[in-house]
Amino acid sequence: MTWKLGHEIKAILFDKDGTLIDFDKTWAETNRKGAVIAADGDAALADALLVACGMDPVTGKTRADSMFAAANASEIAAHMVAHGSPFEPEELMRRLDKTFVEGAEKPWPICDLKALMQELAGAGLAVGIASSDGEDSIRRTVEVLELSSEIDFIAGYDSGHGPKPEPGMLLAFAAHLGVKPSEIAMVGDNNHDMELARAAAAGAAIGVLSGTGTRQTLEELADVLIGSVADLPAMVAAR
Template sequence: MTWQARAPLKAILFDKDGTLVDFDRTWAETNRKSALLAADGDAALADRLLRACGMDPETGATAGDSMFAAANATEIAAHMISHGSPFALADLSPMLDAAFVEGAEKPWPICDLDQLMGELRTAGYKLGIASSDGESGIRRTVEVLGLGHHIDFIAGYDSGHGPKPEPGMLLGFATHLGVAPAEIMMVGDNKHDMEMARAAGAGAAIGVLSGTGTREALSQLADICIGSVADLPSLLAR
């Protein structure tokens, strides 16, 4: 399969969960804890909240483009409240944020990210991360994985650029680097990553099949789908 960027690429903006880290291995335990928090200890309600947010309580698998896969803490909190959580949004949202920051302590990298990012930087690309996670959780993940020296830009839903699928995170990356959005490649595992890329006028939108998104869903908006970020160097060399 062939693809063509809209302009010479200078930078790559990565989604985090499902793209850089294994979604289910990283987040299944944390999502269970967050649902139990939102259910105020009611195990049956917690299971209902997990299902409402896209996670199978039995297998721990999360559906693509579900609340857990694509939404931020405030959106997840509101969804849980609409499905029975007894908390007010102003109380539950920070509770979930804290739980997700805690979850950032145990990320499962998709591949050797230090080697991958080193190769990409050697090839001349600037690198950034844009996630529906909070900025503090993203920064903690980057710190735990030892990737800080590779990353030029980090944006979460609370960083002031707006949430996905709005274009703000990618546009913020472009402004930070002083490049055009068309010189940035977006890489992600969900439709909202591809929608953000299109809304911002990114030079390329690359779907990865390592997360919760399916080829069928991603291919509607992506220029091309690849197995994981480990395939990026060969893709860029074509």
């Protein structure tokens, strides 16, 4: 039997990377650039920083719940400095943020996101994005994918609501819409998304297997696991 969203759910808050866009296809090249910048051009150190942040330098695959998969630019910068980057954390964070905004120019959508968002809107559901990426990068991704008119709310780690897995992004979305947190479903590919949902007392925590998270890493905290956001319309239709 298909798991379905309850009628009490009035909005969906999406993670971005690994949830709406393919993580490795979108970010592998950009994360390599970030590591080279952090290593100040030292190729061996750049590879070591990639490994420390969760990415295989050879395959470009990123581990579930690793720094690249789950952390924001400030946290990644601090982690890289702790693993040998010669920069000060604040300076490196600024450089990484700039690199991540540039990386937002080439997102790989998981599915036809415009059709998905329009279908959700047709079902009466508001839509927001909550990401560990910076707000400028998120907004650029939304613009490139031509989703600006479909997204009701955007929050990044630097939007003033606190980072994941704190509940602030979801609580801010609820306040923006004038609904209860229990009327929002959180959808994401990593444990920090599920932890955010639990911390905010969201109405549902939906894990997707299209990103860096796996069934093993997500099943304990998620209410349900789905292949990707492309499966959401069926869950909505089953209400």
